Amino acid sequence: MDPKLLFWTAALLDLAMLVGFALVGVRYARRGEIARHQRAMRIATLLVLGFLGAYLAKVFVLGREDQAAWSTLDVWVLRIHELFVLVMLVAGGVAWTQGRRLRETRLVSHDPSDPEPDPVTTRRHRIAGRTAVVAGVLGFLMAIGVLAGMYARASL
Numbered sequence: 001m002d003p004k005l006l007f008w009t010a011a012l013l014d015l016a017m018l019v020g021f022a023l024v025g026v027r028y029a030r031r032g033e034i035a036r037h038q039r040a041m042r043i044a045t046l047l048v049l050g051f052l053g054a055y056l057a058k059v060f061v062l063g064r065e066d067q068a069a070w071s072t073l074d075v076w077v078l079r080i081h082e083l084f085v086l087v088m089l090v091a092g093g094v095a096w097t098q099g100r101r102l103r104e105t106r107l108v109s110h111d112p113s114d115p116e117p118d119p120v121t122t123r124r125h126r127i128a129g130r131t132a133v134v135a136g137v138l139g140f141l142m143a144i145g146v147l148a149g150m151y152a153r154a155s156l
């Protein structure tokens, strides 16, 4: 199998797992199981960082994709996918920084002697987190299209 195709197949599996952990993490947050929420989001973040590291190594060793043989549709699917991934990274970063501010509050510790959470931080965290998760799901769906195009071209 073409090593680049193998790399992107593994990348899709990584994205599927990270979206899965993020969705499970949202369910935990809704149930008030914040320690589990944090753990699921940490694993999702590690899967993002793992991908970014692997991608840099791939560009270094195998080079970038040659898009000369790609149709206009394939290129658009890739661009939209990249846009969703960018939104996921930025919104996920915002959710993470706001989440860190919630850590010292009773919302996370359940200790009544800890301070109340700032409602603005809580709201920002929720909105940024939901944005990141929705962008991640859409980015994953578009990635299926990108990979399908790669397999189709490989069999020509």
Ligand code: HEM
Pocket (backbone or CB within 6 Å): 026, 029, 030, 034, 037, 038, 041, 091, 092, 095, 096, 099, 100, 102, 103, 107, 108, 122, 125, 126, 128, 129, 130, 132, 133
């Ligand atoms: C430092 C780590 C984090 C902590 C301590 C944390 C903590 C919390 C807490 C306390 C809530 C409940 C807020 C409420 O009562 O409305 C919450 C909700 C939420 N968090 Fe986090 N979080 C963290 C990281 C993340 C990350 C990285 C994401 C996504 C990328 C995320 C996504 C969400 C979402 C989507 C909700 C709202 C769930 C819903 O009600 O629909 N969190 N988080």
